[in-house]
Amino acid sequence: MFNRRDFLKAAGASAGVVTLGGCAGGSSKATGHVVVVGGGYGGATAAKYLRMWSNGSVEVTLVERNSEFISCPISNLVVAGEKTLADITVSYEGLKKWGVRVIHDDVVGIDAEKRKIKLAKHGELGYDRAVLSPGVDFMWDAVPALKGADAQSKILHAWKAGPQTVALRKQLEDMKDGGVYALTIPKAPYRCPPGPYERASMVAHYFKTKKPKSKVLVLDANEDIVSKKGLFMKAWGDNYKGILEYRPNSELRDVDVASRTAILEFDKVKADVLNVVPPQRAGTLVAQSGAKLANNRWAEIDWTSMESVNAKGIHILGDSTLSAPLMPKSGFMANQHGKVAAAAILNLLAGEAPSSEVMMSNTCYSFVDAKNVIHVASVHKYDAEKKTMLTVPGSGGVSAARNEIEAGFAMGWAKNIWADMLT
Amino acid sequence: MRKLNFALSMAALALLAGPAAAQQDPNLARNLVANCANCHGTNGKAVPGAGMEPIAGEPKEKLVKKIKEYRSGVRPATVMHQISKGYTDEQIDLIAGYLAVQK
Numbered sequence: 001m002f003n004r005r006d007f008l009k010a011a012g013a014s015a016g017v018v019t020l021g022g023c024a025g026g027s028s029k030a031t032g033h034v035v036v037v038g039g040g041y042g043g044a045t046a047a048k049y050l051r052m053w054s055n056g057s058v059e060v061t062l063v064e065r066n067s068e069f070i071s072c073p074i075s076n077l078v079v080a081g082e083k084t085l086a087d088i089t090v091s092y093e094g095l096k097k098w099g100v101r102v103i104h105d106d107v108v109g110i111d112a113e114k115r116k117i118k119l120a121k122h123g124e125l126g127y128d129r130a131v132l133s134p135g136v137d138f139m140w141d142a143v144p145a146l147k148g149a150d151a152q153s154k155i156l157h158a159w160k161a162g163p164q165t166v167a168l169r170k171q172l173e174d175m176k177d178g179g180v181y182a183l184t185i186p187k188a189p190y191r192c193p194p195g196p197y198e199r200a201s202m203v204a205h206y207f208k209t210k211k212p213k214s215k216v217l218v219l220d221a222n223e224d225i226v227s228k229k230g231l232f233m234k235a236w237g238d239n240y241k242g243i244l245e246y247r248p249n250s251e252l253r254d255v256d257v258a259s260r261t262a263i264l265e266f267d268k269v270k271a272d273v274l275n276v277v278p279p280q281r282a283g284t285l286v287a288q289s290g291a292k293l294a295n296n297r298w299a300e301i302d303w304t305s306m307e308s309v310n311a312k313g314i315h316i317l318g319d320s321t322l323s324a325p326l327m328p329k330s331g332f333m334a335n336q337h338g339k340v341a342a343a344a345i346l347n348l349l350a351g352e353a354p355s356s357e358v359m360m361s362n363t364c365y366s367f368v369d370a371k372n373v374i375h376v377a378s379v380h381k382y383d384a385e386k387k388t389m390l391t392v393p394g395s396g397g398v399s400a401a402r403n404e405i406e407a408g409f410a411m412g413w414a415k416n417i418w419a420d421m422l423t
Numbered sequence: 424m425r426k427l428n429f430a431l432s433m434a435a436l437a438l439l440a441g442p443a444a445a446q447q448d449p450n451l452a453r454n455l456v457a458n459c460a461n462c463h464g465t466n467g468k469a470v471p472g473a474g475m476e477p478i479a480g481e482p483k484e485k486l487v488k489k490i491k492e493y494r495s496g497v498r499p500a501t502v503m504h505q506i507s508k509g510y511t512d513e514q515i516d517l518i519a520g521y522l523a524v525q526k
Contacts, residue, residue, distance in 0.1 A: 052465075053453070332461055339457040343450060355448035361458045361509060363502055377502050379509020395509030399501065406501050412474035413462045419470045420460045 030054050030349035032128035035117050037107050037285060039064030039092060041331035042317030043133030044421040045338030046345075051098040054346055061101045061125060063117070066162070068092065069422060072192065073331050073365075074414050075161040079168050080202035081210075082370050088161060088414075094423030110289045112311045129345050131306075132291075133317040133334065134283025135160070136191050142279045144254055151257045159191060159277050171273045172203065178213040179272030182262055184252040185220040186279040189298075191319045191329045194227035194376065196220075196277055198366035201232065204240040205369040216244040219262055219269065221251035227328070228366060228376050228398055235368035235402055252276060282320035289314050298322035303382050303389050305344035305354040306337055315341045324389035327380060328362060335417055336360040358382035360389060365410035373406035374399040452521035455514055459522070467522045479525035486519035 036047045039062050047062045069090045077083040092102045109118040110130065117125045138157065140147045146155055158168040172181065181203050185196040200218045207214040225232055225246070236244050254263045260274040281287075281297035291308035292300045299316040301308055303324065306315040318334030327333060337360075344354035363377040378396035380389040399406060448454070456466060459478065463469050467479035478486065492498035494507035494515075510518070 049457070053450075335461055336458065339454065339460075343454050343457075355450065355454070357448050357451055357454075359455060359458055359510070359514070361461070361506055363462065363506070375502055377505045379506060381509070392509040395505060397505040403501070408474045409462075409501060412469075415470045415473040416464045416475055417461045420465050 029351075030058050030346040032349045033059040033061070033126065034129045034131060034345060034349075035125050035127040036060060036062045036131040036133065037110075037117065038133035038135060038283070038318075039066075039069060039095075039102070040133060040135055040318065040334065041417070041421060042334035042338045043131060044069065044092075044095060045335045046131045046133065046315075046317060046342050047095055047100045047338075048098050048421060049339050049342035050345060051100055053342060056099055058346065058349060059101075060099070061103060061127075062092075062095060063103050063105055063107055063119065063125075064092065065104065065106055067104055069418075070161040070165075071331070071414065071418065072159075072161045072195075074411075075158070075165045076195065076199045076202045077367060078161075078165050079158060079172070079199060080206045080370070081169060081173070082202070082367075085162075085166055090418045090422050092422065094419075097423075107285055110285065110314075112290050112314055115313055127313075128349060129313055129315065130289075131315045131317060131338075131341055131345070132283070132286055132289060132320065133338070134285045134320060136280035136282065136319045136329075137284050138278040139281055140278060142186075143252060143276060145257055146255060146276065146278070151255075154257055155255055155260065155274050155276050157277055158275065159195075159280075168273075168275060172206065175211070175214065175272045177211040179211070180215045180217055180270075181207075181273045181275065182217040182219060182269055182271035183275045183277070184250075184262055185218065185222065185226075185277055187221045187251065188226050189323055189329060190277065190280050192364075193328050193330075194232075194364055194366045197225060197227065197232045198368070199275075200244060200246075201235060201240070201366070201368045202370075204236070204244040207243055208240065212243075214243070216240070217269065217271065218244065218246045219250040219252065219264065220246065220248050223248050227364070228374055231374040231398060231402060232366075232368065235372070235374070239369060280319070282316070286316055286320050291316060294322040303340075303387070304356050304358055305348070306341035307344070315345065317341055324380060326378060326391050327360075327389060328364060328376075328378075330362060330364050332362045332364060332417065333360065335421060336362070338421070356382060356384055358389070363413065365406060365413060367407065367410065368402050371404050371407055372402040373404075373410045374402050375406055375410075452517035455510075455518050456521045459518065466525045468525065478522050481523060483519045483523035486522055487515055490515050490519065 036043045071088040074088045106120040156168045158164040204216045262269045291311040308314045317337040319329040360380045365375045376398045379392045383390045469475040493503040
C-alpha cells in the first residue's frame with residue numbers, strides 16, 4: 001500500500017521542509033517580515049522586488065526619512081539649470097500599491113541579536129531579515145571647518161540630491177560673471193565615480209552659455225580623472241578651453257568658510273562658489289548594526305545574498321558596501337544589489353540556500369554638455385572561488401565618442417529605473 | 424523496521440541532493456531579466472514614450488538573434504554590444520525565453 005515511489009516523494013517532501021537547500025521551488029513559499037531601511041536606488045528596489053517576487057507572501061516595511069525620492073543621477077542637470085528638482089523627484093505612492101508599508105521616520109537603533117529596529121517616532125519594528133541601504137555618510141572630520149550645520153549650508157556638497165542641489169544652483173545663479181566655481185573631489189572610492197567630472201562639465205556648459213567670463217576649477221584629490229578619462233578630457237578640450245581647469249593631486253585639508261577658500265596641502269584657493277564633495281563612508285546605521293566594515297568605512301558582504309559577513313540577518317546594499325573590483329558606487333549598481341538581496345532573502349525565508357549564479361550589470365551615463373552624453377558599462381559575475389563579483393572578460397566599455405543619441409538613452413534609463421524601483 | 428531504515432536512508436539521500444538542487448537555480452531566468460530592467464523596465468516592460476526599446480512579449484527567437492547580433496558586432500549599438508558580451512548562450516536563451524512570455 002505504500003510503495004517505493006511514494007516513499008521517495010514523502011522523504012523528499014519532508015526533507016524539503018526541514019533542511020536548508022531542500023527541494024527546488026518558487027519563492028512564494030517564503031513568509032516573514034523584511035524591514036528595509038533607506039528608500040533610494042537599493043532599498044526601494046529591494047522592497048518592490050520582495051513583494052513582486054513573493055506574490056505578496058512576504059511582508060515588507062520600508063523606513064525612509066524623506067517624503068519623496070529625489071534622484072542623484074540627473075541632479076547635475078538641475079545644478080546646471082537644464083532640469084528642475086521636480087523632474088528628478090518621484091513619489092513613494094507606487095510602492096504602497098505593491099503592498100509595501102512605507103514609514104517616513106529615522107532609525108535610531110538596530111539590535112541584530114533580537115532582530116529589532118527602533119524608530120524615532122514610530123516605536124519598534126521586529127524583523128526576520130533587515131535590509132540596510134542608507135547610502136553614504138560624509139566624513140566631516142576630514143574637513144573640520146564644515147562640521148557644523150551652518151557651515152554646511154554655506155559650503156555645499158550637493159552630493160545627496162535635494163535642498164543642497166537647489167541651493168548650489170542658486171549660488172551659481174547669484175555668482176557674478178567672471179567668478180570662480182571650485183569643486184573638490186575626494187580620493188576614490190566615493191559615490192558616483194564620474195559624477196564630479198559630469199558636474200564640472202555641466203557647470204562649464206552653463207558658464208559658457210550664460211556667464212562666459214567665469215571659470216570652473218576642479219581640485220581632485222586623485223592623481224588622475226577616476227572615470228571615463230579620455231572622453232571627459234576630449235569634451236573639456238573641445239568645449240571648455242579657457243573655462244575649465246583640472247588640477248590632480250589636490251587633496252582638500254580644510255576650508256575657510258567665510259572667504260570660501262579651499263585649503264590644500266601646499267596651496268589655498270579662493271572661490272566665489274566653493275563646492276566640497278567630502279570623503280564618504282557607509283551610512284552610520286551600518287556601523288551601528290555591528291556589521292563588519294573594511295577600513296572602518298565600507299561593509300563587507302556575501303555577494304550571493306548581500307548579507308553582512310558577520311551580522312546575520314542583515315543585508316547591506318549600494319554605496320555602503322565594500323565594492324567588488326571595478327564595481328562603481330552607482331544607483332544602477334545599488335538597484336542590482338537590491339534584486340540580488342530580494343532573490344536571496346526569498347530563498348532564505350523559504351528555507352533554501354541563496355543561488356550562487358549571480359550576475360550584475362552597470363551603465364553610467366554622464367552629460368558633458370546639455371546635449372551630449374558618454375557612458376561606461378560593465379557586467380559582473382560571481383566567482384565562487386574568489387568569493388567576489390568579477391567583470392566578465394571582454395564585456396563592458398565606454399562610448400566611442402560623446403553623442404546625442406545617448407542623451408536620449410540617459411533620460412530613458414532614468415525614467416525606466418525610477419519606474420523599476422518605485423512603481 | 425526494514426521500512427523505517429529505508430525511509431531514513433531516503434531522507435539522507437534527499438539531504439545529499441539538497442546542495443545539487445540549489446545549484447540549478449529555478450529562478451535564474453527571472454533573476455537575469457532583472458538585469459535588463461534598469462533600462463528596459465520591470466520584466467522588460469519599458470515606460471511608454473521614454474525612448475527605450477520594448478523587449479517584453481517579443482518572440483524568443485527574435486530576441487536571441489538580436490542579442491547575439493549585438494554580441495558579435497553585426498548589429499550596431501551604443502551600449503548593448505558591451506553588455507551582451509557579459510552573458511553566455513545559455514543565459515541569453517533563458518533571458519529571451521522569460522521575456523517572450525511576459526504579457
